[in-house]
Amino acid sequence: MSSPDLYDELRPRAFAIAYRMLGSVSEAEDVVQEAFLRMHRARRRDEPIASPRAYLATLVTRLAIDQLRSARVRRESYVGEWLPEPLVTGPTPADHAETADSLSLAFLVLLENLTPRQRAAFLLREVFDYPYPEVARILGTDVDGTRHLVARARAHLGSRRARYHASRRQREELANGFFAAARQGDLRALEALLAQDVALRGDGGGKVPALGRPVHGRERVARTVLRGFAVYARHGVRVRLAEVNGQPGALAYDARDELVAVMELGIAEDRIHTVHSINNPDKLRHLDQVSDLGIRVRAGRRTDERA
16 A cells, blocks of 8 residues: 555544544644654565554554653643643544544543553553553553553543533534523523533633633533623624534634634533633644734733733
């Protein structure tokens, strides 16, 4: 098989592994590109590669582990709460529900509690269904060690791992209701859609206005969302519904049709359990032209404070 054909066939799985490992589109793309480059060099040296798919999965996983160790040092000094870079995704077939769950921002944030090797072992085994011997080979350990890594990962995640199984119609109705109530400023209607223990998280990276810490509870989250949408309304921001990381969500655009923020809703048991809002411009550039509205609003607030 030619290199371009091999790239087209293997890239989706390679990116899927790298993105779930790193929570960053740009870093995942760099890892995938480096893995393909190394495999291409190996083929040119006539090194025996029995399975390009397995070979690439090994390269991607090991490179991602190294990258994640480096990234964690940077995230310790990150301003505000760190959230993954969002992906705009398409409708997910029912038989891929497990893979879709593993794309949710809530799940990716939860994975941050694992060590890089635990994260790799858990994803390869529990999400991508690699057999234990194959996971052990990829990680360079034995089967018993791999089982231990997966077991530790399960124990860390425990019952905190949300399951977002709901019919497409239910998800669309909840998302439509959420954004309609937010635009209309209808507090009671919004509260009725939220779980009692709902959590709202935002990521501005210190560059644009965003939540400094998570907000919990139905009433507090509803009021915070309404305040945010009131700001949007004052600046002519429009919201377009989309599927984000396999979940219902929306993209917010300013009057110049430039991207301001991406939101994702985690839905389970007919209620919204998580709301994520990514406003950091650096985490949106892979999606569209990014607005400077947040930067201008932040600058205006500083001017007001000095006045």
